[in-house]
Amino acid sequence: MMLMKKTVNIGLIGFGTIGSGVVETFNRNLPLIEDKVDAKVVLKKIVDLDIVTDRGVQVDPDLLSTNVDDILEDPDMDIVIELIGGYQPALNFILKAIENGKHVVTANKALLARHWEEIMDAARKTGVRVCFEASVGGGIPLLEPLNDSLAANKIQSIYGIINGTANYILTKMSEEGRDFEEVLKEAQKLGYAEQDPTFDVEGHDSAQKLIILTILGFGVYIKQENFHVEGISMITPQDIQFASKELGCVIKLLAISQLLDGQLEVRVHPTLVPEDHLLAAVNGVFNGVYIVGDVVGPVLMYGPGAGMLPTASAVVSDCMDIVGDSKKPLIYGPQISSVESIKPMTEIESRYYLRITAIDKPGVLHSISGILSNFDISIESVNQEKRDEGQEVPIFMVTHHAKEQNMLNAVEKIESLESVTKNTVFIRLL
Amino acid sequence: MMLMKKTVNIGLIGFGTIGSGVVETFNRNLPLIEDKVDAKVVLKKIVDLDIVTDRGVQVDPDLLSTNVDDILEDPDMDIVIELIGGYQPALNFILKAIENGKHVVTANKALLARHWEEIMDAARKTGVRVCFEASVGGGIPLLEPLNDSLAANKIQSIYGIINGTANYILTKMSEEGRDFEEVLKEAQKLGYAEQDPTFDVEGHDSAQKLIILTILGFGVYIKQENFHVEGISMITPQDIQFASKELGCVIKLLAISQLLDGQLEVRVHPTLVPEDHLLAAVNGVFNGVYIVGDVVGPVLMYGPGAGMLPTASAVVSDCMDIVGDSKKPLIYGPQISSVESIKPMTEIESRYYLRITAIDKPGVLHSISGILSNFDISIESVNQEKRDEGQEVPIFMVTHHAKEQNMLNAVEKIESLESVTKNTVFIRLL
Structure with a gap:
């Protein structure tokens, strides 16, 4: 007697770039995937507003639908992949999937970043998993x-x-x-x-x-x-x-x-x-x-960190992880x-690179260095390109460690100097 | 009513460098570890031949034993960490642990590389997990x-x-x-x-x-x-x-x-x-x-890729993984x-760097290039340092893609030249 392997049904919402990558990944590697998780894995439905445009991947037309309920309300659907991005309707789709006891895989960093607690609380309530490896660093295991x-x-x-x-x-x-x-x-x-x-x-x-x-x-x-x-x-x-x-x-x-x-x-x-x-x-x-x-x-x-197939690698691997352990606590x-x-940002400390644009005339550098000194910022090096006097010239500076608040104050003062003609750019050193 | 958290008992065999790192990791981060896996985690016993030497980590003397059965035969022991390295008695300890239904965590690459199938077969039989993240790349999640x-x-x-x-x-x-x-x-x-x-x-x-x-x-x-x-x-x-x-x-x-x-x-x-x-x-x-x-x-x-604490990071994380999902199939x-x-190695193809040491006299380079040519190896560049004629001189060469077997044959011939005085070094290019 052969034991029947369990079947896992997956619904994909969003047949865009990454969605196409997911389909392509299943097309290429389904036997590998199924053997690794020891289950039959079925991409059962693909929902998108546009099911006409050719995505350049092979797909059974019967899988395509414009009705998201074909996934969210299908009692046999185990995992829902959300790849439409943005806040709505993605949030509602995910919450509905969770409510209906389906595990969720998403690459939607915007949604997670804004609605993290709501989504995770909902998932804990119905005991489903929410996986999102693809949301940061694309295909990188991170x-x-x-x-x-x-x-x-x-x-x-x-x-x-x-x-x-x-x-x-x-x-x-x-x-x-x-x-x-x-x-x-x-x-x-x-x-x-x-x-x-x-x-x-x-x-x-x-x-x-x-x-x-x-x-x-x-x-x-x-x-x-x-x-x-x-x-x-x-x-x-x-x-x-x-x-x-x-x-x-x-x-x-x-x-x-x-x-x-x-x-x-x-x-x-x-x-x-x-x-x-x-x-x-x-x-x-x-x-x-x-x-x-x-x-x-x-x-x-x-x-x-992005791209159709790399991101799909993370999405499909997340699905496999869920098949392997659907009870893993969130x-x-x-x-x-x-x-x-x-x-507060104003309290961080850093070395800074500064590019100040000023009219090249006597006393400018003296004024700038005076301002920095007043705000407790000590200069490590100064480079000023040679230009004709009276012309606009960039002054490059590197400071020792200084407080961000002091730097902000200093830059404001520097920019108020009459001879400083453009906004000052400052970049922190690692 | 408060639910009792499950208790997980861990036995450590091998109180050397990495073993000490494991103890130190538990000392530092036990609350973090327990909360993450939602269980009480107990380092219950540490076995080593030497339980006298100070390892520089804080340890309850009652945990120390020289008798490995205190771990392997303790029915309450859930996870056995093997960090003694080498083939024996490590293999026997691991097999005994598995036989007694204990999960195994090891950093022992030598043992896994030689006895992989035996260990995994045994583990599949009793349904325990064997984890070994620390065996390759030390603390790197790999x-x-x-x-x-x-x-x-x-x-x-x-x-x-x-x-x-x-x-x-x-x-x-x-x-x-x-x-x-x-x-x-x-x-x-x-x-x-x-x-x-x-x-x-x-x-x-x-x-x-x-x-x-x-x-x-x-x-x-x-x-x-x-x-x-x-x-x-x-x-x-x-x-x-x-x-x-x-x-x-x-x-x-x-x-x-x-x-x-x-x-x-x-x-x-x-x-x-x-x-x-x-x-x-x-x-x-x-x-x-x-x-x-x-x-x-x-x-x-x-x-x-090595070191007391980095490797311990992988060992302890493996233990946590087992607590999280003790049923994960191997x-x-x-x-x-x-x-x-x-x-076969002889059939790989590569570009090669060659360092040939020869007496600097007329015709040497001609002989060498003739040999390479005979074996279908085409030279991309040659550099010969200037020395006095009749002195030993290194000749550096880079080849285009060539077959390893041809390179071996050519090097043998080159080394048989009377004017070639040392073994030829050849290094493959990525």
């Missing part, structure tokens, strides 16, 4: 290692590059000495950047992912409006060149969550990273994240948090 | 990501630096231009290398770890005697310098397991790695491993393997 393989650690810091678009732009600017706007346009043409790139280049995408990492690492849920998020649009080839030549650094958009004396710093901003640091070698659309634990020390996970992050408070 | 987070992938290749001692030596040789022997002695003094360093520097440790990676990645168990293992003791500062200056490469000891057209290549040897490759930036005692999946593409895991690696055959 959340499972953080939550499970490093579970014996108090996490001390998590920091890295978690937005491929911004990293692609910075890499190109650095390699080719080109302007932000120019590289952005090229990235849009190549499909690496959205038509409205704000979300990626201004750090919001990184911020949402950092919220999830911070829950898993520190057991703390912090809303995006409660931490500092800054993008890369003000960075110029001059900054990159100076960083490389004078400081041996590259500029990367980092998401940082780190615990110092019970105070948690959470922030997203461009950062000067030494060239011999592994994160400096994370280029193009790749992502890389350091996790530092009190027992293990520093580990790094690196790989493709314990994300340490239950005892070591975080006593969230450190 | 095996769990490979086995679980990337489960939807057909693995295409696994390659990387998995021996910290060899990597430390190569890094020091490279940074300081010093000889192998000199750096090895220093590494021994610092405790980074054993008094008998053969195991690490000749690639055996990497080979054992590669056996485990190959099982998890490709579902194939290959014995060490059946693949090519080569160490770093013949590498000189000259090789490193030439690699850097002429080829823009660093030399790393790589373990490689890759599938090409159904044929699996498994090998450990020094390799020239381009300087802009992330593995080139894995320095000192750190490890870094690339895993390439057909869906996800390349991912890299990096971190401390499915390691794909059940359907894509491997049709193991490729």
